[in-house]
Amino acid sequence: MRLERSILFLLGAGVLMASRPAMSADLTCSSSATLEALVTCIRDQMPGRGSGIFVAPTSTQLTAWRTVVRAMMGGSCNIVLPSSLSSSASVRLLRDVGNGRSYCVLMEVADRNSDGIVDLGLGTFIVDAAAERELSHSAPHATADLETESQAVSIFKATRSRSFLMAGAHRDASFNDSICQSSTMISDVAHNVTNAFHATYLELAAFYGSRPWWGIEWHGMARDTCKEDVFMSHGMDVAPVRGDKISELTRNLLAYKPTWRVGVPGRSDCSLNATTNVQGRLLNGVSASQVCGRSAASYSGRFVHIEQDPAFRVPDYWINAVKATWP
Numbered sequence: 001m002r003l004e005r006s007i008l009f010l011l012g013a014g015v016l017m018a019s020r021p022a023m024s025a026d027l028t029c030s031s032s033a034t035l036e037a038l039v040t041c042i043r044d045q046m047p048g049r050g051s052g053i054f055v056a057p058t059s060t061q062l063t064a065w066r067t068v069v070r071a072m073m074g075g076s077c078n079i080v081l082p083s084s085l086s087s088s089a090s091v092r093l094l095r096d097v098g099n100g101r102s103y104c105v106l107m108e109v110a111d112r113n114s115d116g117i118v119d120l121g122l123g124t125f126i127v128d129a130a131a132e133r134e135l136s137h138s139a140p141h142a143t144a145d146l147e148t149e150s151q152a153v154s155i156f157k158a159t160r161s162r163s164f165l166m167a168g169a170h171r172d173a174s175f176n177d178s179i180c181q182s183s184t185m186i187s188d189v190a191h192n193v194t195n196a197f198h199a200t201y202l203e204l205a206a207f208y209g210s211r212p213w214w215g216i217e218w219h220g221m222a223r224d225t226c227k228e229d230v231f232m233s234h235g236m237d238v239a240p241v242r243g244d245k246i247s248e249l250t251r252n253l254l255a256y257k258p259t260w261r262v263g264v265p266g267r268s269d270c271s272l273n274a275t276t277n278v279q280g281r282l283l284n285g286v287s288a289s290q291v292c293g294r295s296a297a298s299y300s301g302r303f304v305h306i307e308q309d310p311a312f313r314v315p316d317y318w319i320n321a322v323k324a325t326w327p
Ligand SMILES: [Zn+2]
Pocket: 141, 145, 218, 219, 220
């Protein structure tokens, strides 16, 4: 009798599960009422360093992700996710109670083993359909470069920029060495191409074509890595020329923070020029199939790579400088 009941219960549960796949385990961060709260929630449920959790997306999933990115960039958020993503991710409109604006959010939600951590390490992409600036603010090293994800989303929001992008896992979440760049793990999205983060960059580049836009990556360095507090580059070890965005951003930043030591290539010992960064190489004209192994021959200025000491990753310090640089 007891056994029969158990079987009936299991059958019933099975039917329920089949009609509502993975609902009970989804990590949707649905109680997050602002973008900042959402990003903090997502960060806290993403695979951490050495967790061993990072599943490289299939080519079908990457194509599907790009399709959704394209639709979001076109202003849509009423999107039915392709089947390769629908069991892992969700797309929804979030109305931020802080400013009353609505944002379209694509994020991984599935947690089938109910460990409180998402299963794949896909990532997050957010679009403001009513944006004023064609900037994409991103945190490729979320959690590893402490606070950069919170900083990037706050700057995205305050500057009315078009998109926000965040890695889905700690850069060292995986134990598997990269075949793209051997000194990295496959979960490091700034140095690998088989991930949703890089796929987003590919789609952004395709979406904008020759129209002006900028991909800004917010990174963090250790305090003693470079003598500067902040070091910026366009992804090449070349001194900027007048009019380059890193020159303008430096000038605008120093107008607000005159005591900061801000460095750029050409007049610094700092080596964090992002010359191996695959998004940088892509925006600097290296073909998508060669970004793992080929350096850029020149820079477009579209890619802006910002390294910061720990005390300098405060959004308020940067917002006015970003607005002034991209008026
Ligand atoms: Zn970094």
